[in-house]
Amino acid sequence: MTAPGYLRFELVRTFRNRRFFILSLVFPIVMYVLIAGPNRHEQDVGHTGISAPLYFMIGLAAFGTMNAVLSSGARIAGERATGWNRQLRLTPLRGRDYFRAKVLTSYAMALCAIFTLYAGGVALGVRMPPDRWLSMTLLLLVGLVPFAALGVLYGHVLTVDSIGPAIGGTTALLAFLGGAWFPITGGGFFQDAAKELPSYWLVQASREGLGVSHPWGAHGWAVIAVWAAVLTVLAARAYKRDTKRI
């Protein structure tokens, strides 16, 4: 692990920005209570076989964590705008350590969002064995990899002005199409298309809570892997192009 000083610094900085921190956590949990609260006795949301508190707990965790992870892009864009990252390029800090710190910081934010929703879920009656909680969390974290890459990509191709709507719009659209706010069922075109989105599989992590082992299956893993690979390549290319000019 290199440049631990920089990582610690980024973590301190992020968690000290209280407005950002609180707003990132408040919206998902408020939406969760509004959506799942009235339906907390519903045991089979949209014939998925999943209870409403569990389904929406993960649905909104997907929404909140996508937002948290993409927000690293806003930080990168901001640092590009002020010239701070140029100052960093005059230090021995390597690009890869810079991104590692950015991604790990955004993952720390994502974990906070996940735990907030888990607390809400437990309050509304979600119960499962500890190992299921754990494997569900791990699936969520893996499913966020494409979004981490997308955040870095956005940070290098967008400006401070345009990145807010881009992150908000992407999160809302993918959450909607992935079934975070209501289940995508019926097997038609929509569901087929949804299955090719990484957000769909984030939401599917909730099936861990039903005792389904490996809820993603080969299809889910392939979708996550392909999105992660493609977006990482694009992000690396955007970074290279950006650092060519001063």
Next chain:
Amino acid sequence: MLLGLLAPDAGSVSLFGAAPQDAIAAGAIGAMLQTGALIRDVSGRELLAMMGSLYPDQLPVEEVIALVGIDEIASRRTEKLSGGQAQRVRFAIALISDPSVLVLDEPTVGMDVEGRHAFWMTMGDFASRGKTVVFATHYLEEADAYSDRAVLMASGRVVADGPTTEIKARVRSRTIRVTLPWVDVDELAVLPGVAAAERHGAAAVLRCSDSDTAIRALLERYPDARDIEIVGARLEEAFLELTALSQAAVA
């Protein structure tokens, strides 16, 4: 290019016998860029500690804070600093790796008179440790007063390179100022060695091609001339003259 931010179109850049990136990795070069804000939500001290942690060798944070004289503001969040204060924190950042060469781009823009003075004093301290300071400026007075060697550039070409006294000596013209209220400037302008004369109230200003001849003639003809000053060209005038010469040579 010097800092490795930009690759040269042709040729190569070498610092301490290696690529700029290697000098940066070793912390041998520190830089303060013309633009660039500090990031927010941290104090100057935390920022310095983090930047220091990136280098193999670093100066102690408190030593840098004392050297730059930012004790009072080091604990404040960066977003609450004034422009001049932020500038000094940025300067401290450039020093944290204890670089052998310090590159400053327009370092005193936005500083008040006292700030500028304190800044150059610090710079002098730093240089006296055996370090090299390279700075770019549009204020030639600063270059004249604080540098040992100046390189003047105009339109991307080097027009002069050497100690500032030598550069100024290349420009022969000098100026004589004298209090001589009752003499007409036209009479002064025809004195031997004088190229042009102007009047500023009771004082006359003579631009001389040969000030030695001019001063003799002046005193002989007007023995009651008072408050005489003879000054050489300032770096700024030298710059103007040298750039005019080089442009004439190009044309």
